Amino acid sequence: MNHLKTFVLLAALTALFGAVGLWIGGVNGMLIALAIAAAMNLFSYWNADKIVLRLYRAQPVDESHPNAMVRAYVTDVLEMAQAAGLPRPRVAIIPSDQPNAFATGRDPKNAAVCATTGLLDLLTREEVRGVMAHELAHVKNRDTLTMTVTATIAGAISALANFALIFGGDRERPGGIVGTIALMLLAPMAAALVQMAISRSREYEADRVGAEIAGDPHALASALQKIEAHARGIVNPTAERNPASAQLFIINPLAGKGADNLFSTHPATGNRVRALMEMADRLGVRPRPATSTVLAAAPVGTSVPTTFDRPRGPWG
Numbered sequence: 001m002n003h004l005k006t007f008v009l010l011a012a013l014t015a016l017f018g019a020v021g022l023w024i025g026g027v028n029g030m031l032i033a034l035a036i037a038a039a040m041n042l043f044s045y046w047n048a049d050k051i052v053l054r055l056y057r058a059q060p061v062d063e064s065h066p067n068a069m070v071r072a073y074v075t076d077v078l079e080m081a082q083a084a085g086l087p088r089p090r091v092a093i094i095p096s097d098q099p100n101a102f103a104t105g106r107d108p109k110n111a112a113v114c115a116t117t118g119l120l121d122l123l124t125r126e127e128v129r130g131v132m133a134h135e136l137a138h139v140k141n142r143d144t145l146t147m148t149v150t151a152t153i154a155g156a157i158s159a160l161a162n163f164a165l166i167f168g169g170d171r172e173r174p175g176g177i178v179g180t181i182a183l184m185l186l187a188p189m190a191a192a193l194v195q196m197a198i199s200r201s202r203e204y205e206a207d208r209v210g211a212e213i214a215g216d217p218h219a220l221a222s223a224l225q226k227i228e229a230h231a232r233g234i235v236n237p238t239a240e241r242n243p244a245s246a247q248l249f250i251i252n253p254l255a256g257k258g259a260d261n262l263f264s265t266h267p268a269t270g271n272r273v274r275a276l277m278e279m280a281d282r283l284g285v286r287p288r289p290a291t292s293t294v295l296a297a298a299p300v301g302t303s304v305p306t307t308f309d310r311p312r313g314p315w316g
Contacts, residue, residue, distance in 0.1 A: 049105045049112050052245060056238055058092040058114050069120050076129045077113060081136055084213045089113050089139065093120070098234040099227045102248035103135035104144065111139040122230055123223050126288060130220030131227075134210030134250055141209060143202045199247050199265040207272055208279060217280040218287040221273045227251045228269040 052058075063074050074091050081089055089105075090112040099119040105111035113135045120128060138144070211217035231251050239246055239253035246254050247265040280286075 046106060049110060052102075052104045052248065053092065053112060053114070055242060055245065056094045056096070056114070058094050058112070060090060060092050062091070069125075072125055073115060073120060073128055073132070076125070077132050077136070080129065080133050080213050081139075084136055084140055086136060086140060087111070089136070093117055096236060096238075098236045098253060099123070099230050100236070100249045100251055100253050101131050101135055102250065103138045104248060105139065106144055107142065108139050113139070118230070118234065119227070122226055126216060126219040127223035127226065130210065130214045130216060131223045131250055133214035134206050134220060136213055137206040137209035138202070140213075141202070141205060143206065146198070146202060196265050200267045203250075203267050204272065204275060207276060211276055211279055215285075216288055217276040217283070217285060221276040221280075224251065224269050224272055224276075 061070050061074055063071055063078075065071050065074065070093060073093075077091050078088060081087070087109050089103075089108075092112060092114040094114050094116045096116040097118045098116060099122045101113070101115040101119055103111060103113045113132060115128065115132065119131065123131065207220060211220050214220065228251055231253065236253040239249070243254060246252055251269065252266045
């Protein structure tokens with residue numbers, strides 16, 4: 001159902017682009033706007049992992065890390081990735097008190113999953129597994145590609161609106177200058193709303209697939225509730241300075257209160273928990289007793305390298 005919803009929303013976004021493009025710039029203007037947006041987003045798509053990891057000072061870790069909790073975190077991620085049929089992802093931790101996690105990378109072969117030290121400090125091992133299974137689900141579902149396509153079309157619509165602002169659009173069309181101004185204002189807003197709706201649908205799907213990967217919907221539901229309760233009280237300065245990156249995280253890292261409405265990139269946590277509980281009931285899965293307790297915050301040692309060694313893309 002979530003895949004169908006994403007397809008319908010993408011079709012709606014494409015139709016909006018076609019209508020706005022023909023109205024404002026004609027066929028040529030529409031093609032120019034699409035080319036500009038595609039070039040910008042293709043560059044971002046190819047380099048997104050390096051940009052985001054560097055932005056959040058993500059530090060790669062492996063099974064040899066001196067902290068027991070970090071070793072368990074890495075081991076669980078790699079085991080779940082193998083079970084899900086995914087290539088070995090890069091695993092990192094982010095030095096931040098806010099409990100959160102995200103995945104990045106243009107495809108499964110170039111994926112990286114990250115958890116904050118605050119997340120490892122707050123959750124039990126089972127809950128951490130549930131969260132990271134959600135992130136692996138984003139990798140498995142190729143959501144980075146989906147959101148790049150979405151961003152390209154939405155960006156093209158915004159570019160068309162800018163063309164209308166600069167060149168005045170085609171005033172001979174029905175509505176004249178008033179119609180052109182209305183489109184300049186409303187088209188980017190409509191594109192943003194559809195883009196946010198697609199982001200929310202991908203989060204629901206990642207919850208579902210992540211619960212299957214971890215085999216424990218209850219652990220992910222419990223983790224979401226804990227993260228939501230604690231994240232709101234801890235400011236994430238990097239996310240606040242770069243709000244466009246907020247959609248990467250499992251819970252909105254911005255200080256504002258999130259709700260499942262037209263203007264949110266993340267579904268309301270209560271709705272996500274309810275869907276996971278319904279999934280657990282359908283599958284007959286009962287809550288598992290915790291086999292581990294919360295350990296001390298995972299310290300990020302200075303000996304941990306701060307860059308990833310990987311093949312460079314065509315743009316460096």
